[in-house]
Amino acid sequence: MTSLNTDALVAVVAFAGALLLVFGLLYRMAARSVARGELSPEGVMILRWALVGYLAIFAVLAVTSFLS
Amino acid sequence: MAQAQGQAQGATSTLPPFTKKLLRWSFAIGIVPPVVLVVALVSKSVLLLDYVHVITGGTWTGFDLYMGLVMSQILRSLEVPARVEIAKRLTPTTFFIIPSLASTAITSGIYLAQDFGKFDLHSVWIMAAGVVVLILVAQGFGVFLPNGVRIFLELAKAKPDPGLISKLTIRNVRLAASQAVFQVIIILIMAHLAIY
Numbered sequence: 001m002t003s004l005n006t007d008a009l010v011a012v013v014a015f016a017g018a019l020l021l022v023f024g025l026l027y028r029m030a031a032r033s034v035a036r037g038e039l040s041p042e043g044v045m046i047l048r049w050a051l052v053g054y055l056a057i058f059a060v061l062a063v064t065s066f067l068s
Numbered sequence: 069m070a071q072a073q074g075q076a077q078g079a080t081s082t083l084p085p086f087t088k089k090l091l092r093w094s095f096a097i098g099i100v101p102p103v104v105l106v107v108a109l110v111s112k113s114v115l116l117l118d119y120v121h122v123i124t125g126g127t128w129t130g131f132d133l134y135m136g137l138v139m140s141q142i143l144r145s146l147e148v149p150a151r152v153e154i155a156k157r158l159t160p161t162t163f164f165i166i167p168s169l170a171s172t173a174i175t176s177g178i179y180l181a182q183d184f185g186k187f188d189l190h191s192v193w194i195m196a197a198g199v200v201v202l203i204l205v206a207q208g209f210g211v212f213l214p215n216g217v218r219i220f221l222e223l224a225k226a227k228p229d230p231g232l233i234s235k236l237t238i239r240n241v242r243l244a245a246s247q248a249v250f251q252v253i254i255i256l257i258m259a260h261l262a263i264y
Binding site for chain 1: 220221
């Protein structure tokens with residue numbers, strides 16, 4: 001019988017929330033740099049892929065809170 | 069005028085060709101700990117759960133100690149261009165691995181403490197572990213991660229600032245040294261929890 005492990009889920013959501021907050025701020029900074037012509041669009045593209053990678057890791061960790 | 073020309077042409081990326089390869093490698097390694105944690109929980113193996121917690125926590129600690137005690141001295145002895153070359157490789161290689169190790173070590177630690185009936189939020193030792201973990205996570209997400217991303221963004225600029233890249237790299241290495249101190253403290257707490 002599996003049930004939701006709230007403590008673990010809260011921890012993972014806190015990690016992911018902090019990550020999204022930091023990435024959101026950095027993304028805004030990067031988008032402004034692209035608009036000013038200082039940064040190549042590749043920089044923003046890598047930022048998007050990095051976010052996808054982190055979200056994948058945290059999604060797997062979030063799944064574990066339903067397995068304990 | 070020059071700025072308008074730059075905008076019209078678009079900035080040229082200076083990211084080295086190996087960056088994406090190193091990022092893919094970092095993700096391939098970084099996804100392993102949470103997947104093994106899933107296997108441990110699905111198979112209900114306390115041994116594997118304990119193994120995941122110990123190896124991720126130990127590797128995270130070892131990395132911080134290595135960065136703080138060894139790499140910091142190496143980087144200090146190098147000229148700025150050499151530091152930048154190391155940053156170009158170190159940042160993408162550790163990009164996913166370290167946050168994955170830290171998150172998996174903490175999450176598996178919660179499961180393990182619950183399994184052994186030690187996850188009592190009124191316990192002084194659990195509270196102490198929680199405080200140290202909060203400090204480590206705040207440093208990781210508040211300084212390590214943004215610095216790593218800023219290094220990437222600087223490298224992707226048409227005219228990267230080597231001084232800034234070097235400064236951010238040194239800052240991360242110094243932070244690793246302070247993380248190493250907290251890691252030693254949390255291992256003391258873990259050793260106490262394991263015995264008593």
